[in-house]
Amino acid sequence: MIRFTIKALASAVALVSIVGGVAFAEGEQPKPPRESWSFGGMTGTYNKAQLQRGFQVYREVCSNCHALSIPFRTLGQSGGPEFSEDQVKTLAASYQVTNPEPNDKGEIFKRPGTPADIIPRPDGYPNDQAAAAAFGKAPPDMNLLAKARKYERGFPWFVFDALPGLQYQEMGADYIHAILTGYTNTDDPTWNLYYPGHKIAMPQPISDGAVDYKDGTPKTLDNYSRDIAAFLSWAAEPNLNERRRIGLGVMIFMFVLAGLLYFTKKRVWESAH
Amino acid sequence: MSGPSTFVPKSAIGRWFESRLPVMGLMHSSFVAYPVPRNLNYMWTFGAILSFMLIAQIITGVVLAMHYVGSASQAFQSINDHIMRDVNYGWLIRYMHTNGASLFFLAAYIHMMRGLYYGSYKPPRELLWIIGVVIYLLMTATAFLGYVLPWGAMSFAGATVITNLFTAIPVIGTPLAHWLWGGFAVGAPTLTRFFALHYLLPFVIAAFVGLHVWALHVTGQNNPDGVEVKNVERDTVAFTPYATIKDIFAVSVFFILYAWLIFYIPNYLLDADNYNIANPLVTPAHVVPEWYLLPFYAILRAIPNKLLGVVALVAAIVILAFVPWLDRNPVKSAKYRPAFRFFFWVFVAICIGLGYIGSQEPNDAMTMVARILTGGYFGFFLVVMPVLSFTEKTRPIPASIADAVLAKKTAEA
Structure with a gap:
C-alpha cells in the first residue's frame, strides 16, 4: 500500500509540476492574502462579538444593495452572533415584511417582521433586474457568498489545503476581505486589485469611519472588512461550531476504535500463521 | 469454491426454516466459511x-x-436554506452524502487499479471484471445525475455540457438530447427526471454489486501472487474471522478519512460556483466536473473534433471491459512482471496528470500535453498490454500461495 502510494505520488508530482509549470507561465493577478480567522484551523469557532459587529456593517452598509436571505431567528441561535431573543424580536419588527398570504379581503399586505421571517430584500431593489439596471450586474444575495467565492490556489498549495493542521477552508472570507480592501486606485472607484480583471461592478462600498462601532473596536476599513467577512462566513456556514465539536468527538472515537480493531486483527491473524 | 453448504442451524426453528429457505446457509457459506487466500494484502479490503x-x-x-424538493424553482433553496440550516443535522447528512460520493470514487479507483496491477481481470475472472466496469459506469452516471440536483451554477453547466455530448451523435443526436432534456435545453423537466433517475440507479448498482459478489464467490479471489488456490487447507483462511476483522479495521481507517472531509474540510472538494444558483444566462467562467471525472474531461477536450472527442471519452471507460483480452500474459500479478509494473505506474501517473489538466483552463501548451497523455492512456491498453502479453520476460511465480507466504516469512526472518 505504501509502495503504491509513494510511487504514484512521486510520478504524479513530477508530471503535474511539468504541466503546472506551463500554467504558471501566464500572467497572474495578486491572490487574496491569507488572513488569520477565529474560525480557522481545527478547533476555531466564530467570535460572537465579531459577528455582531459584522451584522452591524451588513445592516448599515451592505443591506442597501445586497439581500441576505436568512431568517431573523438564526441571528439568535447559538454558534452565531447570539443576539438575545428580545433583540431579535425588536430587530425583526423594525422591518416591514410582505405577508406571504393575503388577508381576509384578499389583499396582500405588509406587516412588521417576526423572528421567523426571512430578512427582506433591500427596499431600493425589489428584484435582481432592478439592481442590475442600476449597477450593470445584480448584487448577489449574501447568504452563501462566503462559500460561493474561492480563488485558485494552484499546485502544490491545493494539496496542502486538505491536510490536517494546514487545512484551508476560509478562502471565501479572505476573498471578501481582499475585495473590500482592494480599492487601491483612488482615481477609479470600480478598480479593484483582487477582482478578476480588476473591473468590479460594485463601487467602493465602505471606507474608514463609515460604521460607528460601539464596543471600542477601531473604526477602520480593515476591521470592517474583517468583521463582515466573518459574519458572512457564519451566514454561509452557521453550523461550523457544532460541526467542529462533533467532529472532534468522532475523531477521538474513531482513532480509539481503529486502534482496538488493529490489535484485534493482529490477535486473530496470529493463529493463521 | 464454496460448494453446497454444510451449515446446520443449532435451534429446531432454525433447522425448520433452513430446510425451507436456506438463507442462513447462504450467508454462512458466503461470509463465514468462504475461503480467502491467506496472502491478501490491504488492497483487498476495498x-x-x-x-x-x-x-x-x-x-x-x-x-x-x-427534505429535498426536486423542482427547478426550489431545489437550490431546499438544500442550501432548508437542509443545510433548518433540518436537524441536515448539514451533516448533506456533507456525508456529497463527500461520500468523492470517497466512493476514491475507493473505486484504488479497487480498479489494484485489479489492473494484480491481473484480477484474467481468466477465470473476466466476467467478474466486466460486471465491475458496468458498476463503474453506473457510478459515473449516478454521480453526474446527483451533481445536477443542487441546481447550482456548476450543476447547470455540467448538465448542459454532458447532455450536449449526445448532440454529437449523427442524425439522432439532437432529437435524443431534446428527449433527455424534456425540452429544448436543460430546464425544469430535466431536473425532475434526473432526480428520479438518481434515486433509481443506486439500487441498480446494488443489484450489480450482488452479481459482482456472486461471481467473485464462484471464482474465488485473486491474490497478490496471482496463483490460484490449489489446496484449500494450506492456501486459504476462513472469511470469518480473518477477512471480516481485517475488513472492519480497514473500513474504520477509511472512515477516519471520511470524517476528516465531513467535519473539517467539507467544502474542499466542492466547487464554490455551485453555491450560486443556476442561471441559464450566466455560465461559470471555468466549467469543471468533480475531481473523479477530470481525466475523462481532459480526454474529451484534448480532441478537437466534438464527435471524436465523445467517442474517445466513451472509449476511455469502455476499453476497460476489453482488458481481459488485451492482456493475454498468463502471469497475473505485476509482482512477477517488471515491465508491466513499470508501465502500470506510468499509467497511474498519466491518469493523475490528465486529472490535473482537466481541472485547468485549456491553453495551447496544456492541450498539447493533454493529447500526449491521451495517447499514453490508450497506448497502455492498446499497445503495452498486447505487446507485453507475448514479449515480457516474467519472473518465476511461486508454486502455490502457501509457498509464497512461506518464502516471504523466510525472507523476513
Whole structure:
C-alpha cells in the first residue's frame, strides 16, 4: 500500500509540476492574502462579538444593495452572533415584511417582521433586474457568498489545503476581505486589485469611519472588512461550531476504535500463521 | 469454491426454516466459511470499503430525499436554506452524502487499479471484471445525475455540457438530447427526471454489486501472487474471522478519512460556483466536473473534433471491459512482471496528470500535453498490454500461495 502510494505520488508530482509549470507561465493577478480567522484551523469557532459587529456593517452598509436571505431567528441561535431573543424580536419588527398570504379581503399586505421571517430584500431593489439596471450586474444575495467565492490556489498549495493542521477552508472570507480592501486606485472607484480583471461592478462600498462601532473596536476599513467577512462566513456556514465539536468527538472515537480493531486483527491473524 | 453448504442451524426453528429457505446457509457459506487466500494484502479490503460507502450513500441519500424538493424553482433553496440550516443535522447528512460520493470514487479507483496491477481481470475472472466496469459506469452516471440536483451554477453547466455530448451523435443526436432534456435545453423537466433517475440507479448498482459478489464467490479471489488456490487447507483462511476483522479495521481507517472531509474540510472538494444558483444566462467562467471525472474531461477536450472527442471519452471507460483480452500474459500479478509494473505506474501517473489538466483552463501548451497523455492512456491498453502479453520476460511465480507466504516469512526472518 505504501509502495503504491509513494510511487504514484512521486510520478504524479513530477508530471503535474511539468504541466503546472506551463500554467504558471501566464500572467497572474495578486491572490487574496491569507488572513488569520477565529474560525480557522481545527478547533476555531466564530467570535460572537465579531459577528455582531459584522451584522452591524451588513445592516448599515451592505443591506442597501445586497439581500441576505436568512431568517431573523438564526441571528439568535447559538454558534452565531447570539443576539438575545428580545433583540431579535425588536430587530425583526423594525422591518416591514410582505405577508406571504393575503388577508381576509384578499389583499396582500405588509406587516412588521417576526423572528421567523426571512430578512427582506433591500427596499431600493425589489428584484435582481432592478439592481442590475442600476449597477450593470445584480448584487448577489449574501447568504452563501462566503462559500460561493474561492480563488485558485494552484499546485502544490491545493494539496496542502486538505491536510490536517494546514487545512484551508476560509478562502471565501479572505476573498471578501481582499475585495473590500482592494480599492487601491483612488482615481477609479470600480478598480479593484483582487477582482478578476480588476473591473468590479460594485463601487467602493465602505471606507474608514463609515460604521460607528460601539464596543471600542477601531473604526477602520480593515476591521470592517474583517468583521463582515466573518459574519458572512457564519451566514454561509452557521453550523461550523457544532460541526467542529462533533467532529472532534468522532475523531477521538474513531482513532480509539481503529486502534482496538488493529490489535484485534493482529490477535486473530496470529493463529493463521 | 464454496460448494453446497454444510451449515446446520443449532435451534429446531432454525433447522425448520433452513430446510425451507436456506438463507442462513447462504450467508454462512458466503461470509463465514468462504475461503480467502491467506496472502491478501490491504488492497483487498476495498471491496468491503466500497460496500460500506454504497450503503452510506443510499442511507444518507434516502434521508436527503425526504427534505429535498426536486423542482427547478426550489431545489437550490431546499438544500442550501432548508437542509443545510433548518433540518436537524441536515448539514451533516448533506456533507456525508456529497463527500461520500468523492470517497466512493476514491475507493473505486484504488479497487480498479489494484485489479489492473494484480491481473484480477484474467481468466477465470473476466466476467467478474466486466460486471465491475458496468458498476463503474453506473457510478459515473449516478454521480453526474446527483451533481445536477443542487441546481447550482456548476450543476447547470455540467448538465448542459454532458447532455450536449449526445448532440454529437449523427442524425439522432439532437432529437435524443431534446428527449433527455424534456425540452429544448436543460430546464425544469430535466431536473425532475434526473432526480428520479438518481434515486433509481443506486439500487441498480446494488443489484450489480450482488452479481459482482456472486461471481467473485464462484471464482474465488485473486491474490497478490496471482496463483490460484490449489489446496484449500494450506492456501486459504476462513472469511470469518480473518477477512471480516481485517475488513472492519480497514473500513474504520477509511472512515477516519471520511470524517476528516465531513467535519473539517467539507467544502474542499466542492466547487464554490455551485453555491450560486443556476442561471441559464450566466455560465461559470471555468466549467469543471468533480475531481473523479477530470481525466475523462481532459480526454474529451484534448480532441478537437466534438464527435471524436465523445467517442474517445466513451472509449476511455469502455476499453476497460476489453482488458481481459488485451492482456493475454498468463502471469497475473505485476509482482512477477517488471515491465508491466513499470508501465502500470506510468499509467497511474498519466491518469493523475490528465486529472490535473482537466481541472485547468485549456491553453495551447496544456492541450498539447493533454493529447500526449491521451495517447499514453490508450497506448497502455492498446499497445503495452498486447505487446507485453507475448514479449515480457516474467519472473518465476511461486508454486502455490502457501509457498509464497512461506518464502516471504523466510525472507523476513
